[in-house]
Amino acid sequence: MNCFFRIINASLLFLLIVKLYFSEQFRKTAFLLITNTIYGYSVIELKLNKLLKYINFNERFSVFYTTFVNYIDARSKSTPIYNILNNIFHKTTLHEIEFIRNGKVGNTATKKSLVLKLLDNSVMLENYDFIVYSDYTNKCVNKRIIQTKDLLQLDTDFKYTVSNVKFLLMELTLPENMFIKINLKTDQYNYYVVGNTIDSSFFKYFLSNHHNLNGVDLTDSTVSIIDNNVNRIEYSCEKENVRIELNNYIKS
Numbered sequence: 001m002n003c004f005f006r007i008i009n010a011s012l013l014f015l016l017i018v019k020l021y022f023s024e025q026f027r028k029t030a031f032l033l034i035t036n037t038i039y040g041y042s043v044i045e046l047k048l049n050k051l052l053k054y055i056n057f058n059e060r061f062s063v064f065y066t067t068f069v070n071y072i073d074a075r076s077k078s079t080p081i082y083n084i085l086n087n088i089f090h091k092t093t094l095h096e097i098e099f100i101r102n103g104k105v106g107n108t109a110t111k112k113s114l115v116l117k118l119l120d121n122s123v124m125l126e127n128y129d130f131i132v133y134s135d136y137t138n139k140c141v142n143k144r145i146i147q148t149k150d151l152l153q154l155d156t157d158f159k160y161t162v163s164n165v166k167f168l169l170m171e172l173t174l175p176e177n178m179f180i181k182i183n184l185k186t187d188q189y190n191y192y193v194v195g196n197t198i199d200s201s202f203f204k205y206f207l208s209n210h211h212n213l214n215g216v217d218l219t220d221s222t223v224s225i226i227d228n229n230v231n232r233i234e235y236s237c238e239k240e241n242v243r244i245e246l247n248n249y250i251k252s
Helices: 002-021 024-057 059-075 080-089 111-119 148-153 200-210
Strands: 097-101 104-109 130-135 141-147 169-174 178-181 222-226 232-236 242-244 249-251
Touching: 104 111, 104 200, 130 200, 141 148
Parallel strands: none
Antiparallel strands: 097 104, 097 130, 130 141, 169 178, 169 222, 222 232, 242 249
16 A cells, blocks of 8 residues: 555656646656556556455465465565565465474464364374464454364364453472563463463473573473462472463362
8 A cells, every 4th residue: 555655646746747847748648657557556456455365265375375475585585576576465374273392383274274284184183282272353362272182172263261360470480490480461462261271381382482492391390379369379380280260270
């Protein structure tokens, strides 16, 4: 859209110059050229927007397009064709589903492509510790932790309930007295979702994605919590966990 307005502004400036310094016949020709250019641009933009919607809807074509853009991205970032394609198409497809193993994202999927990935065996659930579903419809992304064994029992809409629980403090203590404050909710994300299990697998993922700490050894680590009732609990990160419920939490 910004490109369209730049074309309009440039065209008006060009017509003003033509009107001041060129003949009537030239002005008519220039006006016809400008109007046809603007019309042509509008038609092309409309067609490309329809193509983009088709790309986003068709997952297989989306994969082909992403590969194509990455190829251009690696070789011709400074060329006009790259800039045009980037301005028109470079809208990130949000993969709401992440498959987690040893704290790292091993695979991703959209809600539309998940069934396809499971059917063609491109994702083997037994290879992953859990799945993270991210709801990007809000500015603060609610994140649901799903155990792999439970995935096939869920509805395709991934419905969830945000918990009323909020800890005053959650702290992970690593060996050698290294303390890491764990914020399950910020302006960007929220893990206070009913059913989320906060265990060692989750902490590996959380530390990797939100603290840039990879491969942390959680042996002999402990978790300390001060809840909203100012109760304090402590549990073994390696052997125990906390499950988030609607109005409370359960340690097991």
